[in-house]
Amino acid sequence: MRDGSGVIQCVAVKSALPEELFESLKNLTQESSLIVRGKLRAEPRAHGGFELDVESAEIVQRVSEDDPYPITPKDHGVDFLMDHRHLWLRSRRQNAVIHVRHEIIKAIRDYFDSNGYVLVDTPIFTPAACEGTSTLFEVDYFEDEKVFLTQSGQLYGEATAMAFGKTYNFGPVFRAEKSKTRRHLTEFWMVEPELAFADLEDIKRVGEELVLFVIGRVLEKRREELKILERDTSKLEAVKAPFHRISYDDAVAKLQAKGSEIQWGMDLGNTDETLITDDLDRPVMIDRYPSSVKAFYFQPAPDRPEVAMGVDFIATEGYGEIIGGGQRIHDYDLLLRRIQEHNLPPEAFNWYLDLRKYGSVPHGGFGMGVERFVAWMCGLEHIRETIAFPRMLYRTTP
RNA sequence: UCCUCAGUAGCUCAAUGGUAGAGCAUUCGGCUGUUAACCGAAGGGUUGUAGGUUCGAGUCCUACCUGAGGAGCCA
Known part of the structure; x- marks a missing residue:
């Protein structure tokens, strides 16, 4: 029973x-x-x-x-199991995954709640692209108006950080990209802290602390589930401070030495992310990417304006990017120039620019994808098992 | 969007271009401190769809549909 x-x-x-x-x-x-x-x-x-x-x-x-x-103890194919996801959730493994997910979400909230952050959730209906890059889901919104499902609460997070000091938002985000890989969902959950008076180093420190706190909690409370999932917990126990810290420049050099085709100026591909951590037992933070591969709002490095004060956390064991963030531009003129350079409509960003007109301060934050984190903790092959009812390119049922 | 692979019984999979099979599941009988039990029997098929090649197509060709993995993009 x-x-x-x-x-x-x-x-x-x-x-x-x-x-x-x-x-x-x-x-x-x-x-x-x-x-x-x-x-x-x-x-x-x-x-x-x-x-x-x-x-x-x-x-x-x-x-x-x-x-x-329909679900027997014997083998089943992915398609069949996904069609019966409402029943598949009853299985021992799926039960364990969802329990680990629950623990991770609780740990994330506990970390921020006990470190002076205020939860300020941001809207899901948004008027325009947050970053001007991703493809968005368009929704009819009364009387011929169009809105979009949010792909990130970050811009609003910057406003709440200016109001509350340290904030985080935690909710679903939506990406309409036709990505068809084991790492992508069209609807997933992201936690995004944002801190006033913070620079890139602060962001790296918070991200590291958060990751370590959550891993510690999962190892403490969910041993039984990890055992059911046959997770090699020694890999998680090996994740300790300090994480590896390298610059984008060094990452490119290291990747080239390992045979990657990457050139300076290109973003890291999936295989690059795996390659760069395959000989490491703890995550690596890569910072100072070329501004051209990062969003418009990243603060340029003071000594090298062509690189952005952004950082990506690459998890171990090929689980890829789990955190992306950095320091935002706090200067009005520079931000306006970047908006124009990216061919974004400045009038849509009036409120965002306001933040730089009225008591602007250096600030930053990051986003962490919950499902990728769950996949990493559970050692899963595919992100679709990390959420009860995954939404993917070709799957919206059950 | 592009590339690769796959689609056969309820499920997982076999089947040189020549009579569509097995395991599990289901039903019946037997056996049993079992825990993916075991032994015997039975039922179960328009081989994803539509064309084509061929004496003959599950198998070869074309198109389409569905799914999976990857690329790009990202968390």
Whole structure:
């Protein structure tokens, strides 16, 4: 029997039960629902060390053998399992993944809540692109108006940081890119802290602290689930401070030495991300990317205006970028120039520019993708198992 | 959007261009401190769709549909 928190073997003894009840229990089908009462007994032969001797039972709903439970203990294909995601969630592995996800989200919130951050959630309907790069989902919004599903709460986060000092937002974001890989969803959850009076080094420190805090919590509270998932926890235990810190320049040199085709000025590809961490046991922070591959709002380096004060955290074991962020431009004139250079409509950014007119301060933040983090913690092959009902390029059901 | 691969029983997969099979699941019988039980039997098929080549197509060709992996882009 399974109740969501665990599994226990129940034993019905023929001589101890009414014949009718024993027969109905004997003929039960997989995934039928029932209420059982009985005596708990230590039993070394049983999983978990305990068994329940059935004294009474009530069958709530019996699954018909004409239409048996579709998911069997044997192998199933991905397509079949995804079509039955609403049932697949009952399995031991999926149950463990979702429990780890729950723990990660709770740990993220605990970290920020206990470090002086205020949760200020940002809108999901937004008037325009946050970064001017990604493809957005368009939504009809009354009377011929169009709005878009947010791809990031960051710009609003900058406003809340100016109002509250340290804030974070935590919600779903949407990307309409036709990405078809094991790392992409069209709808996923992202946590985005934003800090006033912060520079790139502060952002790196907070990101490192957060990652370590969350890993520590998962290892502390979810050993059982990681065991079910057959996760090699030594890989997670090896993740300690300090993370590797290298510049984009050094990353390119290292990648070229390892045979990558990358040239200075190009963004890192998926294979580059895997390549750069394959000999490391803790994440690497890569900072000071060329401004041309980063969003318009990144602060340029004081000594080298062609590079941006942004940082990406690349997880170990090929799980790729889990954090992206950095220091934002706080100067009005520079920000306006960047908006124009990126051919963005300045009038759409009036409120954002206001933040640089009224008491602007150096500030920064980052975004962390929850599902990628869950995949990393659980050691999953594919991000689709990290959320109860994944939304992907070609899947919006169940 | 592009590249590669796949689509056969409820599920997972076999089948040199020559009679479509197995395991699991289901049903029946047997056996059993089992825990992916085991033994025996039965039912279960328009081989993704539409064309084409051929004496003959699950197999070869074309188009389309569906799915998977990857690229680009990103978290």
